[in-house]
Amino acid sequence: MLRYLIRRVLGVPFLLLGVASVAFILSQSTKGDPLSALVPERMMNNPEIVQAVEAQWGLDKPLPVRYVVYMKNLVQGDMGTSFNTRRPVARDIAERLPATLELVVAAMIVGTTLGMAIGLLSARFRHSIFDNAARGFALLGSSLPIFWSGLIMLYIFSVQLKWTPGTGRLDARTQAPEGVTGFYTVDALLAGNGGLFIEALSHLALPALVLGWSVIGIVARLVRSSLLDALGQDYVRTARAKGASDRVVLINHALRNALIPVLTVLGFTFAYLITGAVLTEAIFSWPGIGSYAVSAARSLDYPAIGGVTIVGATAFLLANLVTDIAYAWANPRIKVSG
Amino acid sequence: MNTTSSFKTTARRRGTALLFGTTSALMFGSAVAAQDTLVVGRSMDVNSLDPSRAFCDTCQIYLTAVYEPLITLGADNKTLEPKLAASWEHNENFTEFTFNLNPEAVFSDGSPVEASDVVWTFERLRNLKGSPSFLMDGTQSIEAVDAHTVKVTVDAPNSEFLNKVSAPYTGILNTEAAMAGGALADETAATADGAEGWFLENSVGSGPFVLVNYAPEDELRLSRNDSYYGTAPAFAEVVITQMQDSVIQAQALETGSVDIAMQIDADTAKSLDTPDVVTEIIPSFNFVYFAFMPGSTAMKDKLTPQVREALTYAVDYDGMIEFTVGGNGNKIAAPIPNGFPGTQNLEPRAQDVEKAKSMLAEAGMDSGLEMVAVYPNDNVYGVDLNVMMQKLQQDFAQVGVEVTLKPVTYPVWREEMAAGTADLTAVYYAPDYYGSGQYAAYFGMTEGSTWVSRAGYQSPETVLNEKEGEIYAQALAASGEEAAAKYEELGRELMADNVIIPLVSPNLVLAHRADIDGVRYSACCNLPLAEISRK
Numbered sequence: 001m002l003r004y005l006i007r008r009v010l011g012v013p014f015l016l017l018g019v020a021s022v023a024f025i026l027s028q029s030t031k032g033d034p035l036s037a038l039v040p041e042r043m044m045n046n047p048e049i050v051q052a053v054e055a056q057w058g059l060d061k062p063l064p065v066r067y068v069v070y071m072k073n074l075v076q077g078d079m080g081t082s083f084n085t086r087r088p089v090a091r092d093i094a095e096r097l098p099a100t101l102e103l104v105v106a107a108m109i110v111g112t113t114l115g116m117a118i119g120l121l122s123a124r125f126r127h128s129i130f131d132n133a134a135r136g137f138a139l140l141g142s143s144l145p146i147f148w149s150g151l152i153m154l155y156i157f158s159v160q161l162k163w164t165p166g167t168g169r170l171d172a173r174t175q176a177p178e179g180v181t182g183f184y185t186v187d188a189l190l191a192g193n194g195g196l197f198i199e200a201l202s203h204l205a206l207p208a209l210v211l212g213w214s215v216i217g218i219v220a221r222l223v224r225s226s227l228l229d230a231l232g233q234d235y236v237r238t239a240r241a242k243g244a245s246d247r248v249v250l251i252n253h254a255l256r257n258a259l260i261p262v263l264t265v266l267g268f269t270f271a272y273l274i275t276g277a278v279l280t281e282a283i284f285s286w287p288g289i290g291s292y293a294v295s296a297a298r299s300l301d302y303p304a305i306g307g308v309t310i311v312g313a314t315a316f317l318l319a320n321l322v323t324d325i326a327y328a329w330a331n332p333r334i335k336v337s338g
Numbered sequence: 339m340n341t342t343s344s345f346k347t348t349a350r351r352r353g354t355a356l357l358f359g360t361t362s363a364l365m366f367g368s369a370v371a372a373q374d375t376l377v378v379g380r381s382m383d384v385n386s387l388d389p390s391r392a393f394c395d396t397c398q399i400y401l402t403a404v405y406e407p408l409i410t411l412g413a414d415n416k417t418l419e420p421k422l423a424a425s426w427e428h429n430e431n432f433t434e435f436t437f438n439l440n441p442e443a444v445f446s447d448g449s450p451v452e453a454s455d456v457v458w459t460f461e462r463l464r465n466l467k468g469s470p471s472f473l474m475d476g477t478q479s480i481e482a483v484d485a486h487t488v489k490v491t492v493d494a495p496n497s498e499f500l501n502k503v504s505a506p507y508t509g510i511l512n513t514e515a516a517m518a519g520g521a522l523a524d525e526t527a528a529t530a531d532g533a534e535g536w537f538l539e540n541s542v543g544s545g546p547f548v549l550v551n552y553a554p555e556d557e558l559r560l561s562r563n564d565s566y567y568g569t570a571p572a573f574a575e576v577v578i579t580q581m582q583d584s585v586i587q588a589q590a591l592e593t594g595s596v597d598i599a600m601q602i603d604a605d606t607a608k609s610l611d612t613p614d615v616v617t618e619i620i621p622s623f624n625f626v627y628f629a630f631m632p633g634s635t636a637m638k639d640k641l642t643p644q645v646r647e648a649l650t651y652a653v654d655y656d657g658m659i660e661f662t663v664g665g666n667g668n669k670i671a672a673p674i675p676n677g678f679p680g681t682q683n684l685e686p687r688a689q690d691v692e693k694a695k696s697m698l699a700e701a702g703m704d705s706g707l708e709m710v711a712v713y714p715n716d717n718v719y720g721v722d723l724n725v726m727m728q729k730l731q732q733d734f735a736q737v738g739v740e741v742t743l744k745p746v747t748y749p750v751w752r753e754e755m756a757a758g759t760a761d762l763t764a765v766y767y768a769p770d771y772y773g774s775g776q777y778a779a780y781f782g783m784t785e786g787s788t789w790v791s792r793a794g795y796q797s798p799e800t801v802l803n804e805k806e807g808e809i810y811a812q813a814l815a816a817s818g819e820e821a822a823a824k825y826e827e828l829g830r831e832l833m834a835d836n837v838i839i840p841l842v843s844p845n846l847v848l849a850h851r852a853d854i855d856g857v858r859y860s861a862c863c864n865l866p867l868a869e870i871s872r873k
């Protein structure tokens with residue numbers, strides 16, 4: 001197992017370099033004027049300004065030269081400077097990634113906990129009113145567009161009921177806590193500021209619920225169908241014949257086996273949400289990596305596109321690795337060979 | 339609902355309100371403590387915080403708060419007023435301008451603002467070849483006559499030079515501090531200046547605020563400049579917070595999360611039915627237009643002046659305003675905003691479908707014409723360019739012209755513009771300063787102008803109108819009413835070109851909490867933050 005893990009981890013940097021190369025070539029081959037984020041529309045016909053900007057950003061050099069410079073810098077940890085923000089991409093990502101991770105982790109906790117509970121109870125009380133209602137709720141979560149559910153929930157809970165604060169990670173009047181982890185909830189606790197922790201948590205609640213709702217739908221349906229499948233297996237029948245209680249059969253026997261497909265989906269959902277939470281980020285003015293990715297793509301911000309691609313690829317590679325490990329935990333019959 | 343249930347519901351609501359009110363008081367204790375913070379909700383478009391490189395609407399707000407130009411634009415959006423320069427004069431033919439600096443003016447570090455700072459700033463603006471460098475076009479010499487007097491000489495009469503130096507991009511920098519941050523002003527500046535990143539974290543101006551923090555697409559935080567030599571701003575802190583969408587801005591305004599929301603469209607504003615919020619709909623100086631590209635590969639010899647004129651009669655200008663902004667906008671005649679010099683007597687175009695048809699028939703186009711419209715797939719100033727072009731497509735269809743719409747991303751649009759493959763396009767314009775000259779320079783069909791090379795592409799003769807260059811030069815050599823008359827003449831020529839066809843000048847919604855005072859729209863500076871206070 002350890003050898004397998006080491007081999008997988010050692011391969012990650014090479015995979016990432018490959019991904020970065022593909023991202024570089026694809027983005028630079030994409031149709032569009034790369035100066036669009038650097039030279040305003042009114043100046044784009046001014047050759048003096050265009051030349052000065054091209055020289056400043058190295059865009060006057062041929063593609064192979066730019067590629068060599070980019071890869072050379074990348075292996076030294078320099079992802080370049082964003083055309084949009086004019087700051088190092090690594091810094092942008094370091095500031096934005098914790099915001100997204102905090103949101104995604106919270107959404108995954110909401111989605112997984114409620115999704116598993118709903119799925120489990122739906123399977124246990126199959127075809128009951130609860131099952132039908134829960135399936136409807138889960139279906140809504142999967143099918144409602146986030147831009148709609150987000151706006152509606154903001155209107156209900158923030159504007160009308162005033163139960164939750166507005167958008168953003170904190171109230172705009174509040175200073176962010178000293179950055180240790182970048183998770184405002186955790187940093188507020190580390191700073192011993194309970195008020196700030198509650199404020200950060202209350203700002204996190206609604207976006208996490210909106211994003212988590214889509215996860216609830218996925219998890220609940222999967223847990224329900226996997227459990228129903230497992231409950232029809234011989235080993236469950238054997239357990240029942242041995243006199244095991246319903247709870248023991250459901251939790252100890254069926255659920256553990258039913259978790260394997262759920263773990264796969266959870267791993268990839270987590271990885272997907274790292275760069276895919278863009279709508280939630282836009283609606284809740286959440287300064288995360290998703291909105292950064294969209295801005296980068298819209299303006300052909302090559303360095304930022306490269307940086308975000310590396311982050312996304314890393315998330316998927318790690319998710320894959322963690323899922324494989326979780327498989328082995330969930331089902332001891334699955335062995336990894338070193 | 340009966341009385342009992344109503345009472346129960348009310349009691350339950352009160353209980354909930356009490357519970358959450360207590361929680362909110364606990365949660366938002368820090369917010370209550372920071373009452374003198376002004377929060378502005380805005381979709382930020384910052385492309386730089388370096389005054390000599392920045393060029394955007396949010397930049398105008400920031401630069402006005404943190405830096406000061408020599409002259410500024412008064413609240414009437416017409417009159418030039420002193421800022422760093424206490425007074426100024428010019429020679430008779432507008433080629434020499436002398437500025438006498440306010441001796442009391444100091445930068446945020448307490449050092450005096452001197453003529454050498456003005457010279458250095460203007461030279462840097464010119465040599466950096468940044469987006470706003472055109473404001474220094476034609477400057478022959480910039481000299482410090484003494485510690486508080488600056489003389490600028492330009493190579494040709496330019497009565498708009500004073501307007502140009504009222505633009506926030508000409509804000510004066512503390513030379514010593516900027517140089518310490520890597521800024522250069524000499525002729526190597528375009529390639530060797532390394533201060534752009536530094537300006538994202540530092541401000542070196544003499545304005546009423548200083549930069550505290552900038553997090554791209556998140557927040558721009560300013561605090562009061564304690565060394566400010568003028569009237570101190572009412573707010574100790576200003577936060578511009580990122581809010582992407584009009585509806586989200588409106589909700590934030592309603593809940594009090596923000597004090598001012600800057601991009602609420604008129605439709606959304608109608609939903610703000612609360613006494614805690616004030617909304618005012620005012621005309622703006624922004625406009626959205628479509629443009630013919632007679633030099634495009636496909637349109638050469640087809641989009642003749644006569645055909646272009648005919649097609650302008652096909653457009654339903656009133657319907658366009660209804661269709662795009664629900665009636666919350668104004669027609670505009672020439673590509674110069676209503677209210678700018680020379681626009682007073684210009685009559686906006688009107689639809690005449692029969693005339694359009696007969697003119698097209700005369701031009702031999704009665705069998706129809708096919709065009710491709712390439713435009714950015716964006717919503718600007720509340721106008722969805724897709725919606726606008728769909729309406730144009732319908733209008734042109736009435737006269738037998740088939741338009742294929744091709745909405746593209748902004749970078750792709752830029753590439754298509756450079757390639758000359760579009761026959762029609764749609765763009766927008768917001769003023770950089772108060773003055774009609776910028777429109778002559780940009781939209782004028784004169785040799786080397788932006789729109790000659792864009793609309794004319796490889797056949798500039800299809801759009802050239804050298805008369806406009808002559809009128810523009812005459813306008814720059816005149817002032818007051820005489821200059822306005824020349825700009826009017828220029829406006830008529832721009833209309834007769836039938837290349838740039840303004841469609842709508844969308845209204846602006848000034849939306850703020852009822853306890854906020856002093857919110858206004860400025861043609862040069864967008865939102866002057868230092869004038870805002872809490873009642």
